[in-house]
Amino acid sequence: MSSLISRRSFLKAGLITAGTAAAAGTGLASAIRAADGPKTELCTLLDLNKCIGCEECVRACREINGHKFPEPEGPPPIMRPVERVKTADWSSPEKRTVTDRLTPYNWLFIQRARGEYQGQSFELNIPRRCMHCHNAPCSKLCPFGAAYQLRNGIVRIHPDVCMGGAKCKTICPWNIPERQSGVGLHLDLLPQYAGNGVMYKCDRCYDRVAEGRLPACIEVCPESVQEIGPRNEIVQKARDLAGKTSGFIYGLEENGGTHTIYVSPVPFDVLNQALRKGPGRPQLQPVENVMADANRWIGALAIAPAAGVIGALARFKQTAGQTQKKEDKPS
């Protein structure tokens, strides 16, 4: 799709028509429609009992999605103000090979958890990537519409629209998206003063899914750790599996519900303690619905016009009453 809309063509069309006509008239609309897939929300179930940490999924993800990875044409520009804006360059040959955390070139990694639970030691491997939230704050609050959700629940960041401001990373409860500086639309605008590259993360192989194929990580897994299907079916399977194995569920309620559900034999608070966390290595804590507070204000937006109408009617009724009184008063 990147070849269908270059940065320049998007910019040109967007500025001329403020987006509307451009979006309908270029290849953008048809390309997205084609990739939009079925309306059914797809969800994945990851059975952590099965994962042996072989990293076949990691390799397949890198191979299949390699053509989507950033290819900077030179070093990133010096960002201003220098002391405030950090560039992130993962494009060197050494950095591109990093597989033990999320990077713009590694959208899935295996997070290892070792510890003790109920007197027994455990060692679990957890495939980590974007959770593809049901009401993803990254897609809801991206100021440019670069992060967006497909009808099948996949959350994507469009590399031709993203400015690399990393708001998506800041508001993501797991801080999943990773920045590559020196690429993207901002280079054509004010490269040093606005934007800072492009944010990258798992797109659940949206292009393969649109063709009715499985995401690469699911297809290659020798242990069938993951399965994908309609969310209601996967939720039921997760509950059944957790019931059968006395397991614990993560991702069902987190951030108001996600399209990635883990079932583990060890509680997630114990797993979270055992994880190596930090940049590119997300946590496994319970997560409140990030959008809930903001969305409560929708009620105020709905009521506001009615309040205005009532206020105006009251004012003019009062004015009419005062005029009437004046007229009734004998001079």
Add this chain to the structure above:
Amino acid sequence: MKPHQANRLSEWLYLAAMAVAFFTGFGNMPLYQRYYVTDLPGFGWAANFMINVEVHYMAGAVLLALAAYFIVSWIFLRKEGLRLSQTGRIRAIVLGLALLTGLAMAVKNLSGVVYPLPLLIAMNFLHMSLAVCYLLLALGCRIARAPWLRKNQR
């Protein structure tokens, strides 16, 4: 409340809500932290995108209420021979569209509502461009002392 007091109150509410809406609107882009705005005393909250969006909604609610208030008032005032001036009409259309696109963006943020990418981009850019257009128009009209209303000459 006397009519002139109501006018004064609505004007102050309009100016305050506009200022807050513009500040939080620009704050939806990751600019304030980069450009030290959040370092200013009392502006630390602007670094929090979620607070920013909530305050933006509050200002939006006040502006929607005022828009409805002024539309109804305008209907009454028409009977008294007052009409929207040329610049008043342009401002009303631009502001109305900015509010409507803002509402559409708020609806988009609800759980289960998914806009296709072209519509999403269009809404983002329309809302932003209309708001900036209105800001420039409003400032221009204030400097030129162009009134919203005029007396019907016929």
